[in-house]
Amino acid sequence: MSAGGLHRSLALLYPIPARHRRADTGRAEAGQLLGCDDATLSDLVRRGLPATGEPGRERFDSRDLFNLGLYAGTGQSMSEQVFVFALRWMRARTEALLAPRTAAFSARVECDAPDGCGDAPRSVLARPLPKEYDGDLTDYATDPADAGDDDTVVSASPSLGITATLQTRGELLPLRSAGARAAVREFLGADLRWVKLPEDLQADVDLMLDRGVASCASASRWLRQLCVEAGVPATTRMGWVVGMEMVHAWVEIEDTDGVTKVLDPIFALFAAMAPGANPVFRDPDQALRTNRLVPTALAAGEPLARHSCGGRTVPARLTTKILPKVSS
Structure with a gap:
């Protein structure tokens, strides 16, 4: 070769x-x-x-x-x-990217400290919030059953698990704001490559701009910055992707019509790499929220799972499965 x-x-x-x-x-x-x-x-x-x-x-x-x-x-x-x-799903017709989906969700966080778990262990996990995107959460359970739950994060000792059935759906809306459209075009015009990075570098916008290497967190932070500089209210959000068990980040803006819309910069980069990807992923005039997004209450760069023991924060091991459920 x-x-x-x-x-x-x-x-x-x-x-x-x-x-x-x-x-x-x-x-x-x-x-x-x-x-x-x-x-x-x-x-x-x-x-x-x-x-x-x-x-x-x-x-x-x-x-x-x-x-x-x-x-x-x-x-x-x-x-x-x-x-x-x-990424073969990115070849799907637009209707399939928006249609309601049902998935079985399970996530578990445990101590991953190289020297073993210490005293007073505590695990914290972000709660999936599909209702934020017109979805639903059913069959919800935690392990242990008495885990603390404030509707945005769940915590327990020493380890923690969540299981649930997720209903998700997508949305495709026209992007009204000229500033938002310009921000998306600037992002698409940058010479960026998605790469695997150490956790400490994944939200580093300066590294992304200096070296052209992007994670979903750094890309989302930069696109949010471009939107804000253009006068468009914008935030970032963390979550998961159905079928990929992938921790993901994206952008939400308040468009000029008053509607909150999703901009997904990394999916735009992926679409440029995936053969036959639906062009809607890279359309700067459209705001696409696919039916594979599972939002949480966290912003880009915030860890979905944390663990502390021995009076300090230590590495957490997060195991996630989000598998599509087929109707019988």
Whole structure:
């Protein structure tokens, strides 16, 4: 196979900074993830692909490998193949993006501290709020059953789980505000690439603008900023995506007709990468809220799951499944 695509992608790679790097992938798996042979992998290391360890036994950060493969354009990397499969729903007709959907939701947060869970553990999880978008939440239950619940977040000790049935629906509305349309066009015109980033960098707008690497949080924060600068009231919101188990962020604006509308900058970037994607995702004159969004009360950059123990905040492990339910 030609290594040209991987070489071009490597020239654009934003390497995971050393302070965030984790050597979690060996050579054999790295070659499989990139869809390349051993000689090509060695060549990529010589050209600057970050690695640790002696030659022939290097270890890599899986996020570097994912980001490198995603923009290789070979169709042979695991990240390209996963992306095409995960985003196949973006080819759907507009009516299918808006129609009511039903999904089984489950989420669990646990301590992920490397040294084990400490004293007085507490887990906190954002509550799904589909009613914010004309949806509904039924069969709602927490584990433990007596978890604290203030209708926006749930908390318990030491771990916490939520199960529910979600009803979601989409909405497509004309974007009336000239300022909002201009903001969307400016975003679409920027040379941005979605990449996997460490959690601490995902909401960093300056990094996005300096290096062209975007997460849903940084993209949403910047698009909100562009809207506000254009005189359009705007906020951000965090949530999940049905069928992708993906933590996601987007923008809400108050349009000139008084209606709150959704702008989804990362879905616009995804649509440029997904073969045959419905053009409505990148239409600057339309506000599309797909039926796959599950909102919470949190803003972009706020963690959907938190855990504290031993008197400090520690890493939280969030496991989420949001699976479409088929009517019997």
